Amino acid sequence: MPTVIRCDRVVMSSSNASKDVLNKIGKAGGSPLVNRPKSVKMKKCVWIFMVWVAVFAICPTQQSHAVVWVVVKAALKKVIKAMDLAVQRVQNETIRLQAAQRALENAMSKLKLQEIGDWGEKQRSIFNTYYTELQKVKASIGYYKRVKSIIAQQSSMVAEYKKYFHLFQGDSHFSAAEIAHMNRVYSGMMEQSIKNLDEILLVINSFATQMSDAARLEIIDKAASRIDKNLADMRGFSNQNMVLSLQRTKDQLELNSVKAFYGLQ
Template sequence: MEATHYKILIGVLMCVSVFQPIPSRAQSQELQQLLLDIEKLTQMKSILADMKTGYQIYQQGYGTISSLSKANFELHDVYLTGLLAISPTVRKYGRIAAIISMQASLVSEYKSKLGLFRRSRTFSINELDYMSSVYSRLASETLNDAENLTHILTAGELRMSDADRIKSIDRIYSSGFDRLQFLRSFNNQGIVLSLQRTKEVNDNQNLKRLYGINQ
């Protein structure tokens, strides 16, 4: 609209210049400069209008992007919050109880056998110390497994899917099973060695009773 007004003004000035007496050289130059200034102003107005339109489009686009980013963040937050929760599928997983049972058996069996080996008097102090170090290592590994299992089963501790939690539980179960089997094999070897070291029949029978071996 403003551009049209400027065009009309230029036309008026040109008409005026036609009907007025021939101007001096200086007046002619001033008139030409005025016409150039008006034209430049018109162009500047047009540029400003284009910039305003571009800015409005940018603002609308930014608002759209911002809304999409917010929605995406909220969806992502819901997903991550879900990963912190413990589902019934994980809580009721059968191997959890099996792991706890194996851990209790390991602690109970190593304490029991270490006490029997000491009472048998068939092992040296150094041998008993070695046995204690083996049991201590097994107990430490079992404690680490128990702590890891606690983290996996505690809501808000770890961001894991149900599948990842179950895989982790399976790994703990596998390592716990192997550890318990090793302990029992180690204990059996100790019992065999203890019996082999007895020379008297009566002592041998007493050791069997001590270890709970049926004669």
């Protein structure tokens, strides 16, 4: 929660204090300054206006940072929810497929207990069916393992986003406008992440529909490539901002402080 500055109290107390000071100075000259001509009062009004400007120059900066952070948290929540859904479905489907694999392997083991020479056409057909289904299940489990690794990489991307954007917000070398620009860039990357996760969910759901292995592999490969690119772009953007902050330091002491702030030492 950002600190709320009571601008009215600051100005009132400042104006009252200035009035007392002006009166004391005026008494030394024989008459209160507050009763002097309009030109003096005009100077006083200008001075009060400058106090207002100074106070309100601080307030919007704090408020804008707070608004940006609210937007960031909303974007993160959306991505994390999509990731959680994908992870849950992957885990559930993997468990189901592993159970199916064990059942098929047990059934095939029982058939192998008989001499293959004693098999009739029916037994051979059953065995071939089991074998075909087992290969499909193993292939599906392989898909899910790769999907899980893709989601893990997506999770790393979200973690880096949270870490570096929070650090940039606390870096005095960046203005409110620059922080807002960072938010727009990071938010765009997060939106792309949601699209990648949607495609991953399409792969997961495809096992309940008619989709060829080639189509599944194509979706997985494209999603993986995009996530790799998004992660590389995010790291490049974060590094660019850190370098900019380092370049804005004024001396070696400040440079060392910024390096420590970003964990670069």
